[in-house]
Amino acid sequence: MIYCDENVWMPVAEGLRRRGWDVTTANEEDTLGYTDREHLDYAEERGWTILTFDDDFLSMVEKEDVEHAGIIYISQHGKDVGELIRRVDTVLEKTDGLSEEVVYA
Numbered sequence: 001m002i003y004c005d006e007n008v009w010m011p012v013a014e015g016l017r018r019r020g021w022d023v024t025t026a027n028e029e030d031t032l033g034y035t036d037r038e039h040l041d042y043a044e045e046r047g048w049t050i051l052t053f054d055d056d057f058l059s060m061v062e063k064e065d066v067e068h069a070g071i072i073y074i075s076q077h078g079k080d081v082g083e084l085i086r087r088v089d090t091v092l093e094k095t096d097g098l099s100e101e102v103v104y105a
Contacts, residue, residue, distance in 0.1 A: 002072075002092070003048040005039045005057075006032050009076070012051075015085035021092060024048075036060055044068045051088060061102060074105035 004013045006026040016023045043050045049070035087105040
């Protein structure tokens with residue numbers, strides 16, 4: 001399952017679903033307003049990979065050495081929805097689970 005934090009645009013989540021990925025969002029999980037750490041813990045408890053546009057996750061994982069079920073980070077700056085979806089889809093196609101991995105799309 002891909003868990004899109006609250007920074008990920010809904011059209012990106014919908015586009016990934018259309019490509020066949022199991023996706024849920026912070027809005028759908030009623031986790032809007034959670035801190036980054038709370039999002040990370042929420043996803044990790046469920047074994048879900050986080051998809052985020054927020055680079056704070058990168059420094060948190062690096063500095064705090066927290067457990068997670070995988071993080072896909074992509075910067076949305078200068079990219080349209082289609083490009084974001086294609087990049088994330090490509091990363092997901094190339095992986096077989098991201099436990100404890102941080103991947104840049």
